[in-house]
Every structure is written in C-alpha cells, then in structure tokens.
Amino acid sequence: MDCTHIMIAVDGSENSMRAVDYTAAIIGCRGGFTVQVVHIERLPDRDLFPDEAAWKENCNAYAADMRRFLADSRQKLLDAGMGSDDVTELYVPSCQRPSPDQEALRCSHGATISQEILRCMEEGGYGTIVVGRRGLSKAEEFIFGSVSSKIVHHAKGCTIWVVS
Template sequence: MSTLNPTDRNILLAVDNSENSQKAVSYVARLLGGIGGGFHITLLHLIIEPDTDYFPSEQERISWLKQHTTEVGALLEKYRSILEAHGIGSDQIRIHTPVRYCPSVSECILAEKDILEYGTIVVGRKGLTPKEEILLGSVSSKLVKLAKNCAVWVVN
C-alpha cells in the first residue's frame, strides 16, 4: 500500500469573483468540513498585472493595484468564512494573492501549484457554451489537459 505524499494533503482552490468559484468553495467546504485536520487549503486569486502601457501613469497603476488588492482581499475573506462555517479550521486555510503577469491563467495556476507544492487544484467550471469553449478555451479545460503530478477537481 502506498503512502500519501505530504503535498497530496494540500489543496489549491483557485478562485475569482464568479458564481462558479463560489460553488467550488462551497463544494470543498461541504466535502472537507468537519473531518478534522491533516490538510491545508489555499485560496488563490491571481492578480493579473496589466501591461505596462495599460495605465497612463505609474501612480494610476499603483492606485489600481491597491484598490484591486483590497477588493480581492474582501472576496477571499468571504470565501474563508464559508470554509470556516463548515468546520474547517482557520489554521488550515491560507490566502495567496500574487501579482503577476499571466499570458495564460491556467499556466500561472500550475506555476503557483508547483511553487507552493500542492497535490490538488480545485476550480469552478466557467459557464461557456461549447462554441465559446472552442474559441476562447477555458481555464478548467486547460488545467485538466496540462496538469502533471496532481489531481484537478472541476466543480460545475
């Protein structure tokens, strides 16, 4: 019988402000709430840094980052509350909001998974039609396709 790698007990819950992200948080809360310790959940929200020429001035870029970081912080605290309300201890929940350039959100999530050493990624499925998914692609589809050495849970 094989033993679990410590990273297998680390869950990276990649979220944004969508309804599907909230469903993913609620799913994880219901699934893992009340079972005790032995795992950690990190709420990950990537703050995608716009191109340098997006803002007219450096001051406006800094102002945007500050405001966006505050909004994201409030959202992640809301998600933390959902997890805690289902019996997941506050010591088991981490919040991670890196500011980074991301040409591909899925690749940035996978990079964070590797940096933070997580064995499971959880995302909400974007509500794309089949045509939109072919044209635009979806983060969840790309994660399933590109992920190595981890499990990917896609919550619908």
C-alpha cells in the same frame, strides 16, 4: 503530491465561490486537510483608461475587492469546521502592478492564468486543485480557451476538481 493539501484557485466569480462552497462541504469538518485559496492577479489594459491615475485607482480597487473575496472564502472554510491553521490565502500580484506589493513573495509574470495556477501547484506541493467552471459555450471555449480546461489538460500528478 499530497491529495490532502488542496489549492482552490479563485477569480471572484460566483463559480469560484461555488468551488469554495463545494470544498467546504466535502472536507469542512474532517481533519487532516490543508487548503490555500489562491488568486492570480490580471491587470486591465492601461489603454482602457483615460489616464494613469484612473488605471492605478482601478487596479487598487480590484486588488482590494479580491483580497476581500479571499478573506470571505477563507471564512466559509472556517465556518464549515476547518481549523484556522489549516486555511490560508494567497494573492499573487502582477509583476506589472502600478504600486508593487512589497510583501508579495512572488508575482505573476504575465503567463496565462492556468500556467500561474500550475506553477503555484508545483511550488506548493498541492495534490488537489479546485477551480470553478466558467460558463462558456463549446464554441467560446474553443475560441477563447478556459482556465479549467487548460488545467485539466496540463496538470500532472494531481487531482483536479472542476465545480460548476
């Protein structure tokens, strides 16, 4: 794995934007790095909405918000001095999405977010994964788990940056 080939996994939170900011500060104006900002889509349960139309509207609004977040993340890296050819975005839609993304090269099959991030890492040959740390207490982390904790425990052959 090439440690200069970096994947930043984001979820739209302040902590994931801090991971972008940290990466920008560390490598921004140095050459020789490539970065892909990745988001794995997780759709809300259909049962939370009164009807199919409301669910689809929510899913589409979420996708639009996350695509803006990816674009903002990319722009932060460019503003820090990275070249436009060195920073890319990847939105991995859910395979259960109500309006399938015809342009998507792959989709998330419903595995855990951490498994999908690790799959992207392996497929993309990333040597470094950057994630924001979710603000969980030790008890919450034990009960619910945390994406960053699972990545740290299951990733092999790469460097993990967990930014809080």
